[in-house]
Amino acid sequence: MGSAAASVVARGWGWRHHGRAGWAVRELDLRIEPGERVLLLGASGAGKSTLLHALAGVLGGDDEGEQIGQLLIDGAAAESARGSAGLVLQDPDSQVVLARVGDDVAFGCENLGVPRDEIWRRVRNALDAVGLALPLDHPTSELSGGQKQRLALAGVLAMRPGLLLLDEPTANLDPDGVIEVRDAVARVLRGTDATLVVVEHRVDVWWKVVDRVIVLAPGGGVLADGAPDDVLAAAGDALSAAGVWVPGHVPEAPARAREAGAGLLATEDLAVARVKGSVVREGITLTVDAGRCLAVTGPNGAGKSTLGLTLAGLLRPASGRVLAHGLSGGLAPDPISWKSRELLTRIGTVFQDPEHQFITGTVRNELAVGARTLGLSEIETARRIDPLMERLRLESLAEANPFTLSGGEKRRLSVATVLVTRPRLLVLDEPTFGQDARTWRELVAFLAELLEEGSGIVAVTHDRALVSVLADTEFRMSRRRLETESVVRP
Amino acid sequence: MSILTPTAGRQAIYRVNPVAKLAAAGIISVALVLSIDWASASVALALEAVLFLFAGLTPRQFFLRTAPIWIAAPLGAVTILLYGQASGRSHFTFLLVNVTDGSIELAIATLLRVLAIGLPAVVLFVTVDPTDLADGLAQVLRLPSRFVLGALAGLRLVALFLEDWRSLELARRARGVGDRGKLKRFAGQAFALLVLSIRRGSKLATAMEARGFGASNKRSWARESRLGARDLVLVLAASAIAGAAVTVSVATGNWNFIAGR
Numbered sequence: 001m002g003s004a005a006a007s008v009v010a011r012g013w014g015w016r017h018h019g020r021a022g023w024a025v026r027e028l029d030l031r032i033e034p035g036e037r038v039l040l041l042g043a044s045g046a047g048k049s050t051l052l053h054a055l056a057g058v059l060g061g062d063d064e065g066e067q068i069g070q071l072l073i074d075g076a077a078a079e080s081a082r083g084s085a086g087l088v089l090q091d092p093d094s095q096v097v098l099a100r101v102g103d104d105v106a107f108g109c110e111n112l113g114v115p116r117d118e119i120w121r122r123v124r125n126a127l128d129a130v131g132l133a134l135p136l137d138h139p140t141s142e143l144s145g146g147q148k149q150r151l152a153l154a155g156v157l158a159m160r161p162g163l164l165l166l167d168e169p170t171a172n173l174d175p176d177g178v179i180e181v182r183d184a185v186a187r188v189l190r191g192t193d194a195t196l197v198v199v200e201h202r203v204d205v206w207w208k209v210v211d212r213v214i215v216l217a218p219g220g221g222v223l224a225d226g227a228p229d230d231v232l233a234a235a236g237d238a239l240s241a242a243g244v245w246v247p248g249h250v251p252e253a254p255a256r257a258r259e260a261g262a263g264l265l266a267t268e269d270l271a272v273a274r275v276k277g278s279v280v281r282e283g284i285t286l287t288v289d290a291g292r293c294l295a296v297t298g299p300n301g302a303g304k305s306t307l308g309l310t311l312a313g314l315l316r317p318a319s320g321r322v323l324a325h326g327l328s329g330g331l332a333p334d335p336i337s338w339k340s341r342e343l344l345t346r347i348g349t350v351f352q353d354p355e356h357q358f359i360t361g362t363v364r365n366e367l368a369v370g371a372r373t374l375g376l377s378e379i380e381t382a383r384r385i386d387p388l389m390e391r392l393r394l395e396s397l398a399e400a401n402p403f404t405l406s407g408g409e410k411r412r413l414s415v416a417t418v419l420v421t422r423p424r425l426l427v428l429d430e431p432t433f434g435q436d437a438r439t440w441r442e443l444v445a446f447l448a449e450l451l452e453e454g455s456g457i458v459a460v461t462h463d464r465a466l467v468s469v470l471a472d473t474e475f476r477m478s479r480r481r482l483e484t485e486s487v488v489r490p
Numbered sequence: 491m492s493i494l495t496p497t498a499g500r501q502a503i504y505r506v507n508p509v510a511k512l513a514a515a516g517i518i519s520v521a522l523v524l525s526i527d528w529a530s531a532s533v534a535l536a537l538e539a540v541l542f543l544f545a546g547l548t549p550r551q552f553f554l555r556t557a558p559i560w561i562a563a564p565l566g567a568v569t570i571l572l573y574g575q576a577s578g579r580s581h582f583t584f585l586l587v588n589v590t591d592g593s594i595e596l597a598i599a600t601l602l603r604v605l606a607i608g609l610p611a612v613v614l615f616v617t618v619d620p621t622d623l624a625d626g627l628a629q630v631l632r633l634p635s636r637f638v639l640g641a642l643a644g645l646r647l648v649a650l651f652l653e654d655w656r657s658l659e660l661a662r663r664a665r666g667v668g669d670r671g672k673l674k675r676f677a678g679q680a681f682a683l684l685v686l687s688i689r690r691g692s693k694l695a696t697a698m699e700a701r702g703f704g705a706s707n708k709r710s711w712a713r714e715s716r717l718g719a720r721d722l723v724l725v726l727a728a729s730a731i732a733g734a735a736v737t738v739s740v741a742t743g744n745w746n747f748i749a750g751r
Contacts, residue, residue, distance in 0.1 A: 053696075094690055097701070108701035340666050357665055403689070417665070421666070
């Protein structure tokens with residue numbers, strides 16, 4: 001299936017978002033032949049997403065930004081070629097348009113004015129191609145993240161684009177979801193000759209699927225371009241330093257010397273519930289010590305995040321107890337009984353979605369919130385904030401609005417805000433989710449330092465690399481059972 | 491159960507076009523708000539009760555969905571009973587309370603009226619699927635598809651907002667600002683939710699645009715929405731109920747035109 005593959009040509013192309021001083025992309029010259037499968041790489045901020053959005057014709061008009069040079073699909077300006085390029089975005093939740101699977105896939109065809117009989121033929125073909133064997137009236141709200149991304153892919157395929165654009169389609173998925181989507185894309189590509197351009201930090205996922213790699217330079221232009229293995233040989237180190245997950249560049253475990261300290265927190269036959277009354281998991285017994293990292297792992301829906309939030313004193317145990325004798329400092333041992341202010345110096349929680357925890361308009365104020373609540377002086381507040389901003393590369397963003405930061409910057413800020421009040425236990429929910437390799441390395445190194453200083457860490461995570469370099473104990477929550485195991489480092 | 495999960499079924503009522511349901515509910519409402527009297531409302535209610543048997547809802551579904559109406563109707567009636575326009579013999583007075591022959595009659599009329607307008611509206615709308623309604627509004631009533639489909643897609647985000655709200659609440663406690671006054675906390679959290687929802691909305695808009703939404707070419711429709719015999723029957727039934735109610739009321743001298751009072 002599919003229409004004729006499209007070619008892409010950029011001639012001195014550049015784009016600057018409205019109100020920004022710097023160009024997101026500039027002086028870009030490249031040519032992609034019809035049918036090529038391209039992986040587009042570059043450091044955060046090199047303009048990969050901007051280029052993809054421009055090709056899909058969704059960058060907006062003159063009021064959204066300024067364009068120079070030419071960007072052509074099959075010789076026509078990209079912004080006028082809407083429908084010839086199909087774009088799948090990063091966030092599974094914000095791409096579902098309609099309530100039923102079939103209707104959602106049909107949406108793009110309807111917009112292109114495809115006749116009704118032809119639409120439903122295409123819908124069934126597209127669902128087959130991505131391997132979603134569901135009834136057409138299946139509710140889209142009941143799909144997993146990986147299924148939602150495959151649905152989005154099907155919706156794009158049904159439009160029969162000559163150019164398929166994927167913008168970090170697996171960044172928000174758990175490991176099973178990543179493989180599921182990658183395999184669906186590979187299968188789709190065998191059945192079409194459409195041109196593919198995919199943007200992704202995790203190179204190994206796409207290595208076998210693409211036949212060409214283009215690396216954008218942060219300052220503008222192209223850094224490297226060629227067959228995957230050639231590019232890796234020529235620019236592997238530079239790519240790794242720039243934050244790309246390059247195969248063969250395995251992250252090293254930071255050295256740690258400190259012995260385990262006193263017990264901070266323990267649970268007694270704990271049962272956890274996200275919403276009152278519906279218990280997700282019961283019979284949980286675990287301990288967290290000072291200077292040690294406990295990783296909580298398991299498939300989606302096993303109750304990992306709910307456990308994390310319960311340990312953090314944010315959710316009330318459904319039954320059993322969380323006893324934080326090592327943290328209470330004169331208060332009752334149950335964290336849920338502490339005041340919000342009393343949590344600040346005892347347990348710090350970093351949420352999976354950093355946007356949920358931002359409460360002010362600038363990065364500096366965001367960091368100062370906790371210190372002000374504790375009643376610290378301005379001088380002491382600055383003394384605590386400044387080193388953190390420097391350490392986590394946030395100084396130049398002090399006056400920026402937290403919501404306008406990049407994904408990596410948001411994550412670093414959300415970790416920093418928690419550390420200002422120096423809690424002795426950190427609870428992190430998917431701290432490395434969707435992060436590029438550079439932010440990942442920085443976070444791991446920083447967390448290792450905190451462990452050395454005697455903090456305890458609970459990390460809820462899917463990230464095997466994180467478990468292997470940082471965790472001391474792994475608490476595995478499979479659907480059937482719960483087990484605790486020491487992590488042995490190579 | 492939410493606004494996004496209408497009860498599903500195969501009975502005739504589910505296959506009626508939502509636009510026809512809208513029209514039927516509208517016809518009954520207009521006829522019944524023109525007069526406040528017990529006769530027109532009780533005739534309408536009696537006829538509707540017969541039709542409810544064919545609506546395809548189980549008794550449990552019926553009373554669960556219409557519960558708000560059953561609560562609102564007596565409350566409205568009691569208010570009218572105690573404070574309604576006094577006329578005729580007075581039975582009980584206390585401060586502003588004055589129960590008279592007139593207010594008793596008005597209260598009964600109000601009770602019946604709220605039921606006669608509210609029950610069919612709820613029964614007709616619990617069987618409407620939002621997607622079908624949007625199809626009807628755009629294809630039958632020719633409302634602009636950009637607005638109709640934009641609203642439909644936005645409706646889906648409501649479920650995400652509930653989840654966001656819970657996370658925001660926990661995050662505020664974690665950030666040390668959970669001890670503030672309830673009102674202040676609520677205001678802050680509501681603003682944060684607004685920011686998040688705008689961001690979600692604009693992401694959804696980009697995804698829709700990427701699939702050709704809002705382009706200038708003519709749109710086709712994967713699901714056809716048109717009016718048929720079944721829809722005509724419903725609208726005629728509603729007209730008959732409205733007509734019978736008004737006729738009986740006028741013939742028995744109970745008609746009490748609202749603008750003529």
